[in-house]
Amino acid sequence: MNNNSNKQMTVINGSHFSNLEGFYEEISQLFMKDEDWKVGTLDGFDDILYGFQGAITWKDSQKSKEDLGFEATIKFYENKILQGKPFNIKLLQQKLDELTVGNGQTLFEILIEIIKSHKNIQLILN
Structure with a gap:
């Protein structure tokens, strides 16, 4: 550089x-x-x-x-889903599901x- x-x-x-x-x-x-x-x-x-x-x-x-891996990401999505609006619950649930089956991204x-x-x-x- x-x-x-x-x-x-x-x-x-x-x-x-x-x-x-x-x-x-x-x-x-x-x-x-x-x-x-x-x-x-x-x-x-x-x-x-x-x-x-x-x-x-x-x-x-x-x-x-x-620190920002699988467990933290699950907690992140679960907290957003619990909060509800203004978050897109369907999208967050989809991302959580993808993560739990090994296809999603961690934080x-x-x-x-x-x-x-x-x-x-x-x-x-x-």
């Missing part, structure tokens, strides 16, 4: 959190220092990545992969997919 001054380098430290709420807090501290709101949803995480150019290094990504995989969907970002898993 060249040293273009427009490029940024950010480090997500997986040892700083052990659940999705902690991930949002880490991301808010990294990307939202001067803002009066914090990231609290997957869509919000996706939104803050627009305009970011450079590299994101995810330290302790294996820990995050475990970690969803977060990785969100980052990789931004072509101006290079993701480095450490």
Whole structure:
């Protein structure tokens, strides 16, 4: 990677959190220092990545992969289903069903997919 001054380098430290709420807090501290709101949803995480150019290094990504894995994802979907509206219960149930039969994505995989969907970002898993 060249040293273009427009490029940024950010480090997500997986040892700083052990659940999705902690991930949002880490991301808010990294990307939202001067803002009066914090990231609290997957869509919000996706939104803050627009305009970011450079590299994101995810330290302790294996820990995050475990922390945001199968069990955390099941709990995530079950909580959304219990909350009901405004969430799409049918879609959430479908995603939960896919996960339980081994075809769905974990939260970690969803977060990785969100980052990789931004072509101006290079993701480095450490």
